[in-house]
Amino acid sequence: MNDPVQAPLTPSQQSLVEKFRGRQPLALSRCISLVENHRPGFESVLEELHDGVGSARRVGITGPPGAGKSTLTAAIARTYRDRGLTVGIIAVDPSSPFTGGALLGDRVRMDDLATTEGIFIRSMASRGSHGGLAAATREAADLLDAFGFDRILLETVGVGQSELEVASSADSTLVVLVPESGDGIQAMKAGLMEVADLFAVNKADRPGADRLKKEIEVVLALRTGSASSHVPGHHGVDLSSIAAGRTPDITADHGSVTGAKESRSAGEWAVPVLKCVASTGEGVLEIAAGLDNHFARLESSGRLETNRREQAMEHARLVLERSVGRRAMDAWNVWLDATGRDPAVGRRSPYAISREVYGSLWPESASSAD
Template sequence: MNYSDNLIDNLLKGDRRALARTISLVENENPEAASIMDALYKKIGHAYRIGVTGPPGAGKSTLVDELTKYYRKQNKTVGIIAVDPTSPFTGGALLGDRVRMSDVFLDEGVYIRSMATRGSLGGLSKKASDVADILDAFGKDYVIMETVGVGQSELDIVEAADTTVVVLVPESGDSVQAMKAGLMEIADLFVLNKADREGANRAMQEIQAILQLRENRDWKPKVVMSIASEGKGIAEIAQAIQEHREYLEKNQLLLKNRRERFLKKIQSIVRYQLEKEFWDENAKNFLKENLETFQDSRTSPYKLAEELLKNYKEKWREHHE
């Protein structure tokens, strides 16, 4: 049995160290990563995936911890993927604060993994869906993906989650900002956290008014008030997630959504592999040389792209003849 087979075998037996090593191999794009994901795939499909997003400071981490504790009381196991901004110095994920504030870190039934966005446009790392798959294969009942809530990250979550929870706070204009950011379109559930603050009722009314403007849809997102730091509203949030899950299952939408996710995953893998293969040293040097003289040459980017593609096709033919 080789190293990868041994690792997979231990992971499927519930070995947490094997789980951590497997995630690291996939995150670091180890040559074995694709074959490991391939071997694990038949074990995927059990976990229900929840995406949690919203503006910074909305209390997402506290809410995720409280929701995790709620699921643990029901004897369910939970994997948490906390997506952090990439450190400009190390390119790593800033886990320290996440661990210090987490009550569930030492719970054997919970596994927390912090991931860096690695400069991707979206807030969820490109590898986050792979990590969710690994946690699923490991046997977790729930996988919660908590994103930093910056820019395009919300859209990444939708691609990777069965239910998307958008967390807002009563601060003035928060709901309007959320609407601008497109959060209203992707939310399956709204949580108005820190509901003991001034303006909570007004914010609640604002969100509900904005939801009225949405096109007619079968699923109407609920708005739940919470004070996560005191554990208030957590049971209601869990209930609303369960209602959305039942709605998806009843209407065969869970399978449909997962099929779409499967398709996008294939496209993403192909795109990633092609890009990696395409930008070899020759292509990078060709681009660099032309960038240095671009003001004088007046060659259009279309012409240069055409040249790069031609070179790539020739290289491909040489390797496959």
């Protein structure tokens, strides 16, 4: 059965880790694949490399599909590269334009190993299992961090619950919206207001950017107002719908993904709303500067340390959940092989079966389970 003690590295994993430490891009790529596909021993490799984690700054980039996240991610990466910084990018999107390889020019393609430019891009498919996406992207980002990238950008495909978890697992969360299609309303619905440390109003070359910027600012101001008053927070629902000039049903349940962002950012951080045109690079320097400011605020307020500790705890919880689940499935398969084909099994309740398997999982706890 699974031993809770971390398995030692196989000789080939040992050599992979050595090449990783020697900063060979191919080793980085192979480590990410190992982790992404949960191949045997992937946690041992992560543990082995864990010492190197912690110096990169992480930015989550989220927003509705088509808002220009990939374009903006590439543009931000370019500004970092111009400053001599190295950048690792994870695009959680199987259909990401990165797969076409066009965004950063022909030199840098998805999964390209051309780190000569100081940029490494990796696209990851979203996983179905509960909590799987957050853990998988976290671990891939840890590898980029341990490899030595200065900045890590995590782009999500949309704004579902697990994607917001991914975006807000970074140090700073950038939310990208566009003037068309009533994105301001969408933002309040999807809980984006809660996770944003900075808003980018992209496609400012199109009409309506100023209006959207103002809309977001009004809602942010109302939220701040309600946060500093002594009135229970639920009335924010009405305020945000008034701000949007819509009927009050739209934000009936804008549940927070990560808890109050106010406390995550701390230090009275005023969330900036910045216009940009990602496709031309206009306004992108300001966004990069805004992210720098946010990080500086996190550091000076002590919030960086607290956030990272909380994120590490959440990661540990996910790893535990994953280990227990794996062990349970091992026991399940053993039980199924031994007993599953017995016709009498169909007459037993699922609860009794589950209890029996559970008992084989932790034999010492079987007697006290009932």
